[in-house]
Amino acid sequence: MLTLVLHNLLRRPLRHGLTLAGVALAVAVLVCITAFGTGYRQTLRGELDRAGLQMMLVPTGCPYDDAARVLKNNTLENSLPASALDLARRDPAVAVAAPFLMAALPRTDTRRTDLWVGLDETALPLKPWWRVTAGRAWFNGPDEVILGADAAALEMRAPGDKFFSPETRREFRVAGVLERSGTSDDSIFFIPLATTQAMFAQTGRLTAIAIRLKDPALVREAAPRLQEIPGAQVVTMTEMMGTFLNLLGAVRTLLLALGVIALTVGALSVFNTLLAGVVERSGELALLRALGASRTQVFALITGESLLLSGVGGALGLALAVAGGPALENLVRPWVPFAPAQTLLALDDRVLLNGLALALAAGALAGIYPAWRASRLSPALAVKME
């Protein structure tokens, strides 16, 4: 029976080739979109876990937006008073309270905007990826800068080089260049906290305070206390994760809709190919009935063709997703809010198997009507069509 199925498909190479291409493209798009959502979640969780944060203190306003911006090294319009840091550090549940001041600096010579982050040494335990490829891992003076891997590459600076910021008219010396971490730190200019406050006229102000608790289980107990700090509000990492995923949700829904449309078009293409084949081969299918094939066997024959088309198309689609996924990711990345720096595509076994299963299910569904129609052909047609 498989030989019969194979021979039938090889009979119309162009028609079936085009159908395979349609299915492959649809499956590739769908798999990439599924992998994208999974990858985003995994990467984000990985970043948060590596930081070992349980919560952030951000200025009052929209706490989730603020926290998301801070975590991704974006600037805030409001700021926290320095007193909030003292109060946070005094809380009995807090192990580390690391202050940050972030500022975006549009460059006059290029179209890009640099992100400057001021921090003190308490931030280091929260950045386990903080390792230098060259130079020192911390500042020796107020006018030193540590560059993220991408920032150093962009500025073409190495440790010991001078670095002038024309917009703020300040000169820095490069203390070190960080190893690539796959986080948003890669593109940041790090300077001491006090220097940032002076440079951006934010003396005594902070963008956020990242908090690690002595025990992660203390979140429920500590959050209400920290919430009492004037001008500050608490955002836990669980809430943050939800915010990120909500922001992603809109993009993902749009992409999934595209994927479903692609798969529907693929299934319709299989349907059309099979139906055309059944109409074209009516005499031959009736002949099979005349030779003793039961309706079920004819139904199975056409369903087999459908499954083979969609299965091979699906497998090609998986190969296409693995080969072309990174290019698709680059296309989609600019539309993703607060995209993690690491890959967003998680093309794991589960995603690939789901893609193949979906292709087979769509193929089986698309084959039902043509197979039913073929199975209803009268064997008498074989004599009539002679």
Next chain:
Amino acid sequence: MTTSPQENTSVIAAQALTKIYQRGREEVRALDAVSFTVARGEFTAITGPSGAGKSTLLNLLGCMDAPTSGTLRLDDREVHGLDERARTELRRSTVGFVFQHFGLLPTLTVEENVVLPALFARRSSARRAEMLLEKVGLLHRRTHRPHELSGGEMQRVAIARALINEPRLLLADEPTGNLDSATGYSIITLFQQLNAEGLTVLVVTHNAVMTAAARRQLALRDGRLADGK
């Protein structure tokens, strides 16, 4: 139901077999109360002009269609009242069919074409296919495809295919209609040989040599059996 001794020896027993088609509002009586029997081992030719009802009769005898009225027994089994599945089963096990245009699948080899009915019947067939191909003189062509064969060779393959499930009855629709007379004659000889081995053969034909080769002739006209010998 009781069966007479005569019915027990007949492969075909048709009684008042009638088939009416609806063409628009018009009723077309393709077969009109046809009654006949074919005994085991007979070689019967059915003749008649176009539209006489030969193909309709062949369809009914091959369990490919159901009569409007009348009864039909094939190999001592009542066909009337059988559902589609049972008719398929009866066709598969009892009838071998040879078509005028051979009906070979172009994508399959000679051997694959021959074993096709056995595949549908879930029977093992490799050895029998080999034996049948040898019988029709085409064992050396087993891996060839139909387009590489002559008309006579294709019809021999079709005959081998019709015999793969060891049918009691071989039905043929104009088996020499697409062949030149010399090739047609070799096919007639093959039919005679099969009949001589005990196979019941019923052929619809316009070929005078084939008609003469049959031991019995039935003539159909306007859906009715005109005469029988």
